[in-house]
Amino acid sequence: MDLQTLTYIVVGATFALYIGIAFWARAGSTKDFYVAGGGIHPVQNGMATAADWMSAASFISMAGLIALSYGGYGGSVFLMGWTGGYVILAMLLAPYLRKYGKFTVPEFIGDRFYSKSARGVAVICLIICSVTYVIGQMKGVGVAFSRFLEVDYDTGLYVGMTIVFFYAVLGGMKGITYTQIAQYCVLILAYTIPAIFISLQLTGNPLPQLGLGSTLVGTDVYLLDKLDMVVTDLGFKEYTTNVRLSTVNMFAYTLSLMIGTAGLPHVIIRFFTVPKVKDARSSAGWALVFIAILYTTAPAVAGMARLNLMQTIEPEPGNYLAYDERPNWFKNWEKTGLLQFEDKNGDGLIQYSANPETNEMVKIDNDIMVLANPEIAKLPNWVIALVAAGGLAAALSTAAGLLLAIASAISHDLMKGIFTPDIPEKTELMASRIAMAGAIAVAGYLGLNPPGFAAGTVALAFGLAASSIFPALMMGIFSKGVTKEGAIAGMVSGIGVTLFYVFQHKGIMFIPGTAFLGDTPANWFMGIEPNAFGCVGAVVNFAVAFAVSKVTAAPPEHIRELVEHVRIPVGSGEATGH
Amino acid sequence: MSPLNEQQAQEYWRRNLSLMVKLLAIWFVVSYGFGILLVDVLNQIQIGGYKLGFWFAQQGSIYVFVVLIFYYARKMAALDREFGVEEE
Numbered sequence: 001m002d003l004q005t006l007t008y009i010v011v012g013a014t015f016a017l018y019i020g021i022a023f024w025a026r027a028g029s030t031k032d033f034y035v036a037g038g039g040i041h042p043v044q045n046g047m048a049t050a051a052d053w054m055s056a057a058s059f060i061s062m063a064g065l066i067a068l069s070y071g072g073y074g075g076s077v078f079l080m081g082w083t084g085g086y087v088i089l090a091m092l093l094a095p096y097l098r099k100y101g102k103f104t105v106p107e108f109i110g111d112r113f114y115s116k117s118a119r120g121v122a123v124i125c126l127i128i129c130s131v132t133y134v135i136g137q138m139k140g141v142g143v144a145f146s147r148f149l150e151v152d153y154d155t156g157l158y159v160g161m162t163i164v165f166f167y168a169v170l171g172g173m174k175g176i177t178y179t180q181i182a183q184y185c186v187l188i189l190a191y192t193i194p195a196i197f198i199s200l201q202l203t204g205n206p207l208p209q210l211g212l213g214s215t216l217v218g219t220d221v222y223l224l225d226k227l228d229m230v231v232t233d234l235g236f237k238e239y240t241t242n243v244r245l246s247t248v249n250m251f252a253y254t255l256s257l258m259i260g261t262a263g264l265p266h267v268i269i270r271f272f273t274v275p276k277v278k279d280a281r282s283s284a285g286w287a288l289v290f291i292a293i294l295y296t297t298a299p300a301v302a303g304m305a306r307l308n309l310m311q312t313i314e315p316e317p318g319n320y321l322a323y324d325e326r327p328n329w330f331k332n333w334e335k336t337g338l339l340q341f342e343d344k345n346g347d348g349l350i351q352y353s354a355n356p357e358t359n360e361m362v363k364i365d366n367d368i369m370v371l372a373n374p375e376i377a378k379l380p381n382w383v384i385a386l387v388a389a390g391g392l393a394a395a396l397s398t399a400a401g402l403l404l405a406i407a408s409a410i411s412h413d414l415m416k417g418i419f420t421p422d423i424p425e426k427t428e429l430m431a432s433r434i435a436m437a438g439a440i441a442v443a444g445y446l447g448l449n450p451p452g453f454a455a456g457t458v459a460l461a462f463g464l465a466a467s468s469i470f471p472a473l474m475m476g477i478f479s480k481g482v483t484k485e486g487a488i489a490g491m492v493s494g495i496g497v498t499l500f501y502v503f504q505h506k507g508i509m510f511i512p513g514t515a516f517l518g519d520t521p522a523n524w525f526m527g528i529e530p531n532a533f534g535c536v537g538a539v540v541n542f543a544v545a546f547a548v549s550k551v552t553a554a555p556p557e558h559i560r561e562l563v564e565h566v567r568i569p570v571g572s573g574e575a576t577g578h
Numbered sequence: 579m580s581p582l583n584e585q586q587a588q589e590y591w592r593r594n595l596s597l598m599v600k601l602l603a604i605w606f607v608v609s610y611g612f613g614i615l616l617v618d619v620l621n622q623i624q625i626g627g628y629k630l631g632f633w634f635a636q637q638g639s640i641y642v643f644v645v646l647i648f649y650y651a652r653k654m655a656a657l658d659r660e661f662g663v664e665e666e
Contacts, residue, residue: 073617073632073635073636075636076613076635076636079635079636079639080613080639083639083643084639087601087602087605087643087646087647091598091601091602091647095654212628212637213627213628213633214626215627222626222627224627224628224629224632240629241617241621241632247615251614254609255610276665278654278658278664281651281654281655282647282648284647284651285644285647285651288643288647289644292641292643292644296636296640299636567587567590567594568582568590569658569663569664569665570581570658570664
């Protein structure tokens with residue numbers, strides 16, 4: 001059977017599974033729709049959280065980001081940043097927010113800071129973070145379709161939207177939870193199988209995590225030493241010690257991604273679906289176990305795929321591959337534009353180097369490190385088909401989680417909470433379905449017509465969540481003294497400073513030419529690049545909130561009780577709030 | 579209201595915070611410490627093909643994070659029982 005047909009069958013089968021789950025797990029109440037009925041087992045929730053969390057960027061792009069753009073060690077910011085956030089989430093946020101027992105993140109902020117305005121500001125922050133994030137997922141769906149199934153980007157996007165529409169509108173959080181569990185299984189198999197084979201081929205060790213630290217087959221040279229040697233020969237910085245810009249920048253980048261992870265609403269609300277406070281704690285651990293399987297494999301894929309690529313192009317030092325003798329996978333990915341060769345000196349050989357003047361591999365897209373892996377390792381076609389299904393599962397599961405966060409903020413926080421508090425549950429459920437359909441339409445539109453800033457959106461979403469929602473939640477739980485004025489001023493200034501910093505270096509709304517400070521290290525505050533700035537925004541948020549709280553009237557007495565109440569797993573039941 | 583009197587509630591919270599501070603100190607040391615600030619020093623040590631600092635940054639810190647969360651969950655479950663505030 002040819003690859004195309006096989007890919008259609010595998011992807012079609014996974015889609016049929018998702019739709020089947022959608023019919024089986026329909027939502028019958030707002031509790032089903034917002035928190036999947038509240039009875040999800042912590043291990044299941046951990047698995048769903050892992051799929052919710054690992055986006056198209058984690059699946060398709062991260063290994064390449066580490067191996068190519070961030071040149072090895074520098075890519076550690078993603079590995080530590082996107083996992084360490086779960087420690088913060090498990091200790092500082094999830095159990096207390098679960099105890100509070102409400103449906104959305106802005107609802108807690110509104111109640112704790114006794115203010116509909118605070119809730120409204122939180123909704124705006126949530127929508128800004130989630131919409132910037134969802135554009136990237138929609139693009140991921142379109143790209144995966146166009147690369148693997150040779151349908152055009154737009155058609156791929158429509159198919160993806162239809163699938164999400166089915167299970168997200170019908171099932172809400174309940175449908176999303178069970179499809180995410182299925183999607184996790186698909187994506188983790190698709191990621192680890194090629195990695196195991198590549199590790200076996202290069203090192204003889206089936207575990208990529210150990211393979212990366214092993215010697216190459218038939219030699220006593222360590223893989224990483226070889227990689228360091230090969231890249232430095234061509235003028236690149238040493239793979240295992242290549243710092244991303246500066247130590248301060250790496251520190252800030254990692255911190256921003258960690259607290260951004262903990263502050264992203266679509267991740268937090270997953271912990272509202274488990275039955276108990278202690279489940280929320282252990283479920284964060286399970287989520288990280290399932291995430292770690294991919295995140296400890298990714299650096300191995302990065303190192304091994306980079307070595308494979310380098311050795312294909314330059315089999316012996318100074319002995320370059322002739323362009324006419326390039327392997328099949330090279331030709332295939334040239335067609336998609338992910339690889340591009342330009343014979344600058346006209347000798348018919350592929351000279352690859354760090355020097356932009358003489359480098360002839362003018363384009364090596366980050367995504368190639370994962371997408372071309374099965375072909376480089378000469379794996380059977382069904383593995384390639386599985387990688388296609390895995391990429392789609394990663395993009396769809398994250399998109400659905402984000403869309404739910406957006407839809408519930410609109411129907412539960414804006415309508416039920418602020419503008420039309422008297423609507424009955426049935427109406428709210430209908431409203432939440434309509435909000436979900438609307439959110440899918442908007443996300444689809446933005447995916448079809450990506451605004452100029454779409455390229456940097458995922459990293460930006462973390463900075464925004466880190467600087468707005470995370471500090472507000474933390475202060476809400478750990479301080480009894482922060483006032484509504486303090487919280488609102490903190491969120492506005494935190495997200496404001498972060499956006500301002502990004503805009504001044506990247507352009508206002510990312511429109512080229514509107515940046516009033518060049519995007520170079522000399523112009524950066526302490527050498528911190530815009531993507532890493534969320535943690536500074538968070539510090540501003542905390543500082544402003546505490547300063548304003550000092551000079552405004554203390555919170556009313558029932559807020560002290562509310563804070564006491566969220567800190568203890570069992571208590572006066574569900575009576576606070578409304 | 580709460581099954582704990584004010585003093586017990588304060589004690590429960592203090593014990594939670596002290597556990598949290600200890601675990602977050604480890605969280606900080608393995609990632610920001612070993613993985614970033616001290617990476618050059620640790621890279622002098624080699625385990626198999628891995629330089630130790632590089633290993634913490636790309637592997638070790640993640641394993642430690644997982645252990646930290648489960649340890650916290652277990653310790654807190656015990657604390658909940660001790661204070662009689664666990665859910666049925």
